[in-house]
Amino acid sequence: MSGELHVYVLLVLVGFLPNEIWRMLGLVVARGIDEESEFFTWARAVAIAVLAGVIAKIIVLPPGTLAGVPLGIRLVAIACGFAAFLAVRRSVFAAVLTGEVVLTLGALAYGL
Amino acid sequence: MSIVPAASSPSATAMFFAGARAAWLSVMAYVLIGTYIGIAALAHDFGFSLWWLAASTVLVWAAPAQVILVSALGAGATPVETALAVGLSSVRLLPTVISLLPLIKRPGTRNRDLVLPAHLTAVSMWIEALRLLPALPRENRIPFANGLGLSFMLAAQVGGGIGYYLATSLPPLLSAALLFLTPMSFLISTTRNCRLLSDWLALAFGLVLGPLLAVWQVGLDLLWTGIVGGSVAYGIYRLREARK
Numbered sequence: 353m354s355g356e357l358h359v360y361v362l363l364v365l366v367g368f369l370p371n372e373i374w375r376m377l378g379l380v381v382a383r384g385i386d387e388e389s390e391f392f393t394w395a396r397a398v399a400i401a402v403l404a405g406v407i408a409k410i411i412v413l414p415p416g417t418l419a420g421v422p423l424g425i426r427l428v429a430i431a432c433g434f435a436a437f438l439a440v441r442r443s444v445f446a447a448v449l450t451g452e453v454v455l456t457l458g459a460l461a462y463g464l
Numbered sequence: 465m466s467i468v469p470a471a472s473s474p475s476a477t478a479m480f481f482a483g484a485r486a487a488w489l490s491v492m493a494y495v496l497i498g499t500y501i502g503i504a505a506l507a508h509d510f511g512f513s514l515w516w517l518a519a520s521t522v523l524v525w526a527a528p529a530q531v532i533l534v535s536a537l538g539a540g541a542t543p544v545e546t547a548l549a550v551g552l553s554s555v556r557l558l559p560t561v562i563s564l565l566p567l568i569k570r571p572g573t574r575n576r577d578l579v580l581p582a583h584l585t586a587v588s589m590w591i592e593a594l595r596l597l598p599a600l601p602r603e604n605r606i607p608f609a610n611g612l613g614l615s616f617m618l619a620a621q622v623g624g625g626i627g628y629y630l631a632t633s634l635p636p637l638l639s640a641a642l643l644f645l646t647p648m649s650f651l652i653s654t655t656r657n658c659r660l661l662s663d664w665l666a667l668a669f670g671l672v673l674g675p676l677l678a679v680w681q682v683g684l685d686l687l688w689t690g691i692v693g694g695s696v697a698y699g700i701y702r703l704r705e706a707r708k
Binding site: 359 | 490502512513516519524528529530531533537543544547548551554555556557558559560561564565566567578579582585636639644645649650652653654655658660662663666667668670671673675677685686690691692693695697698702
């Protein structure tokens with residue numbers, strides 16, 4: 353039972369706290385900032401750049417079983433998804449569906 | 465898409481449910497279910513209980529940090545190492561919160577009313593909030609954001625439950641397809657949200673810098689991607705605006 357409690361204490365100390373500190377810091381910093389400010393535009397650009405970095409990293413250096421699908425197939429799947437987004441009334445659903453179908457068919461053809 | 469009747473002033477409860485409705489109409493709810501099926505399978509493999517996983521989703525509410533937490537603790541990393549790895553992966557929450565809260569607060573908003581929206585801020589919620597909030601009257605935005613974020617968290621819990629029970633029978637092809645959900649949906653949703661030149665440039669620079677800095681093994685690669693990519697994008701946008 354103490355082992356059971358131990359993992360919940362760890363969750364709070366090494367999972368919740370080091371993660372939540374950034375959100376609460378953001379809350380403090382955001383207090384004096386309004387939507388029209390230059391700092392807001394800059395923070396938004398930084399947030400978008402980090403997210404874009406995360407996206408590209410997952411595609412180029414993928415985790416787990418996705419690494420078993422060749423880079424070429426991953427890139428073609430992303431490109432097809434993007435094309436579907438532009439073709440089908442800027443639909444995110446159509447993009448994700450198309451990307452997933454292309455990735456799955458490619459992986460099957462490759463023999464994953 | 466009209467979410468709110470223009471003339472009347474809807475109650476906070478109505479706006480909370482409008483946010484919840486927007487969440488389930490968003491592709492992000494289904495992406496979260498898929499993503500958390502994968503995370504739950506991982507947690508199961510490392511011997512964590514479903515309750516622990518559910519608690520980590522409520523408390524941490526950031527998929528990459530949860531993956532690190534589960535794999536690091538599961539593999540026997542020290543608490544300090546684990547906390548550092550989680551903290552580094554979550555730095556992105558800082559600019560994310562800073563670029564969300566100014567959209568929902570008003571001059572008289574109390575700090576404690578912003579704690580829940582700040583806690584619910586994750587990439588999924590941020591993307592959809594940035595898209596949907598500008599069309600809403602400012603006084604409705606906090607309950608809407610809470611409804612949106614809590615519904616996304618519910619979707620993640622549903623995925624976690626499914627994944628925990630499927631864990632032992634998840635074929636590699638399906639798990640690869642689940643891992644692909646995040647980059648595909650995030651890329652398209654972010655593209656859809658780009659308005660200013662700085663947004664577009666930040667997207668392009670981030671896509672190039674992220675993998676490049678990682679391949680060159682630059683420490684804190686994502687942090688630098690954000691600061692350098694975002695600042696250069698902002699600088700170019702400023703110069704162009706100044707010339708007009």
